[in-house]
Amino acid sequence: MHIVFIFLCSLLLSWIQPAPLAAQDLPWWKDASGPAYQVLVYSFADSDGNGYGDLKGLTQALDYLNDGNPATYSDLNISAIWLSPVNPASSYHGYDVKDYKAIDPKLGTMEDFDTLIREAHKRGIKIIMDMVFNHTSREHPWFLEAMKSASSPYVNYYRTKQNGVSYGASGMGRFYKYTRPDGSVFEYFSAFWEGMPDLNLDNTDVVNELKDILAFWLNRGVDGFRFDAAKHAFDPNEMPSGTPTLALNKTFWNDLRRSARRVKPDVYFIGEVLTENLAEVTAYTGVFDGLFDFPSARQVIDAVRRMSGTGFIQAYQNIYSQYSRISAFQSAPLLSNHDQDRYISSLLTSMSLDAVKGLQVEAGDTEVVRSAKAFALTKAKMAASIYQTLPGLPYIYYGEELGMTGRRYKNDDVARRDAFKWNDAGTLPTVTWLQKSNKLEPGQNSLTASAESQMKDPGSLLRHYQSLAALRQNSSALRQGTFAAPSWPGFNSGYLLAWLRESDTQRVLVLHNLDSLPFVAKVPEGVRFVALWNSQQGFLDEKSRQSLQSGVELRLEPAQSAVYEVLNP
Structure with missing residues (x-):
């Protein structure tokens, strides 16, 4: 069975x-x-x-x-x-x-x-x-009713121990005994402690x-x-x-x-x-x-x-x-x-x-x-x-x-x-x-x-x-975009975390420099980067956004992060 x-x-x-x-x-x-x-x-x-x-x-x-x-x-x-x-x-x-x-x-x-x-x-x-x-x-009305009588329908609201059943042992918690005033035993399970009886x-x-x-x-x-x-x-x-x-x-x-x-x-x-x-x-x-x-x-x-x-x-x-x-x-x-x-x-x-x-x-x-x-x-x-x-x-x-x-x-x-x-x-x-x-x-x-x-x-x-x-408010790529690692040379060092996030309307490059030295790389061919945010200046308004053309040096100071929008040249 x-x-x-x-x-x-x-x-x-x-x-x-x-x-x-x-x-x-x-x-x-x-x-x-x-x-x-x-x-x-x-x-x-x-x-x-x-x-x-x-x-x-x-x-x-x-x-x-x-x-x-x-x-x-x-x-x-x-x-x-x-x-x-x-x-x-x-x-x-x-x-x-x-x-x-x-x-x-x-x-x-x-x-x-x-x-x-x-x-x-x-x-x-x-x-x-x-x-x-x-x-x-244990003070919930369902449990209080279950403690009153073995015939209460609320007994079955909780997970109770059945005679002759071998229970699993790979989880958490155990069964606890409560003896009613009439001498009947109510043995219920709790995954945490006896004050939190598990529902059936x-x-x-x-x-x-x-x-x-x-x-x-x-x-x-x-x-x-x-x-x-x-x-x-x-x-x-x-x-x-x-x-x-x-x-x-x-x-x-x-x-x-x-x-x-x-x-x-x-x-x-x-x-x-x-x-x-x-x-x-x-x-x-x-x-x-x-x-x-x-x-x-x-x-x-x-x-x-x-x-x-x-x-x-x-x-x-x-x-x-x-x-x-x-x-x-x-x-x-x-x-x-x-x-x-x-x-x-x-x-x-x-x-x-x-x-x-x-x-x-x-x-x-x-x-x-x-x-x-x-x-x-x-x-x-x-x-x-x-x-x-x-x-x-x-x-x-x-x-x-x-x-x-x-x-x-x-x-x-x-x-x-x-x-x-x-x-x-x-x-x-x-x-x-x-x-x-x-x-x-x-x-x-x-x-x-x-x-x-x-x-x-x-x-x-x-x-x-x-x-x-x-x-986040101003970036659809961060809110809903996919995740991928960039394949551009120089963006895969052990101390640099770099990923691309892309939505239907935006593509951004996320950089986190965990090194004690500056991260320096050239903007790859076929794209340009527009600065959106960095951990020193915060979110940049449109007038403050620097545009880096292909071949231009990108520099990120130690222990700093930056996000760039990736655009066509």
């Missing part, structure tokens, strides 16, 4: 076709004018002075992300906001949901949420909700509940969903040994997407498959519109750490070839997110610098340390320049553009989720509850320049991110 089950699952998967998109030239995520931005609402902006970030605070801060005026370049030109969970939950982080159709009162009201959507849409910003469908909280996604009643939840939010104006723990929907450890869990996962997610598209034809599904293993990630390209590009993040981080491009192009060409098999798919490049040490902390650690306080110098720093911190800022700009010029819709983790630090501390992730630093005084809208939690490292982000001060500094990391946003 088990062999028949496996065969039927495989056959079912072969019948499943990707959920169709609405008829349009390109789905919005394939031509988004700016990057996406991950926000932890509780850590971002406080509107009322209670120390806790809220939806009103985020709404009031929207102009920092995107002021809605494409003619200005003093914002980040954010095209989509990924809201980490805003539902009532048992934990501060929101990933153990108690009610999928409500807003956490600490974050605001449903009216606040509707206002956020309305104001975001005015600025051309899409809203992406985090949906945690792998598991619920074989149960059509559960799946229909989830579809209804998506429809509820889509009808309120939500534009897409980020799905947590996508590869654990059917985890090997919760299923009988030998079950084709990948096939079940893909069937489940595709069915969910098809249902959501009946409500909103251009709804966006992005999945979290948290691994740097390319094969594991790309297994899901046919059932999600985007996946976080952890494999490329590793390549970018390692290249900048070593300041060497050796092997990068070959590795990325392999990654790109896998992602580009599905025309509507758009990868999501990033440096880090809320489940990882912040990129700046990792970078500073790799340079043997203080990974806690931040990038600014302080009075006691030696000249060696001052020089190293300046180089760390240069490397942070380089990392941003690389990942934001790769194919895909890049995701910025809030505060990354300021160089915020944060790493796992005291066996907890809170320090990775520190309050956004709006100003040096720590006044509104700065969030303060984390500073009182005793879960931040002493001195964390004390040497991170605030958004207010970085806006005034042309050489700041924030201004660099803003310049990259302006570049």
Whole structure:
């Protein structure tokens, strides 16, 4: 019987076709004018002075992300906001949901949420909700009912252990026992910990509940969903040994997407498959519109750490070839997110610098340390320049553009989720509850320049991110173009990262010089290069764009990046 089950699952998967998109030239995520931005609402902006970030605070801060005026370049030109969970939950982080159709009162009201959507849409910003469908909280009404009685229909809403079944062992998590007051035992599975019981996604009643939840939010104006723990929907450890869990996962997610598209034809599904293993990630390209590009993040981080491009192009060409098999798919490049040490902390650690306080110098720093911190800022700009010029819709983790630090501390992730630093005084809208939690490292982000001060500094990391946003806004090749390595002589050195991005209307050459020496080459025959952007000057207006004819020397200084439009002579 088990062999028949496996065969039927495989056959079912072969019948499943990707959920169709609405008829349009390109789905919005394939031509988004700016990057996406991950926000932890509780850590971002406080509107009322209670120390806790809220939806009103985020709404009031929207102009920092995107002021809605494409003619200005003093914002980040954010095209989509990924809201980490805003539902009532048992934990501060929101990933153990108690009610999928409500807003956490600490974050605001449903009216606040509707206002956020309305104001975001005015600025051309899409809203992406985090949906945690792998598991619920133990305090969710479904689970509370399941704990009351073995005869409750809600018992089958969760993955329970069956007698005589041999379960897989290649996944994550285990079964936990709960003894009811009547003595009956409720043994349920969790991929994470006992407070997050896994839903039984074989149960059509559960799946229909989830579809209804998506429809509820889509009808309120939500534009897409980020799905947590996508590869654990059917985890090997919760299923009988030998079950084709990948096939079940893909069937489940595709069915969910098809249902959501009946409500909103251009709804966006992005999945979290948290691994740097390319094969594991790309297994899901046919059932999600985007996946976080952890494999490329590793390549970018390692290249900048070593300041060497050796092997990068070959590795990325392999990654790109896998992602580009599905025309509507758009990868999501990033440096880090809320489940990882912040990129700046990792970078500073790799340079043997203080990974806690931040990038600014302080009075006691030696000249060696001052020089190293300046180089760390240069490397942070380089990392941003690389990942934001790769194919895909890049995701910025809030505060990354300021160089915020944060790493796992005291066996907890809170320090990775520190309050956004709006100003040096720590006044509104700065969030303060984390500073009182005793879960931040002493001195964390004390040497991170605030958004207010970085806006005034042309050489700041924030201004660099803003310049990259302006570049993307004005380059169809970067938004939607293909990726290829140039074949011109001199553009393939081990310390130079060079690639061509090409759309129907534009072709650009992207250069990142990781060397300690200038890169010098002649403009190839048959083309001319027009400067669009570089990491020293930022995005260039038309009057400032230098045109380099064939045979003219092109020079790129050490640890600098540049983007040129490639035109006929």
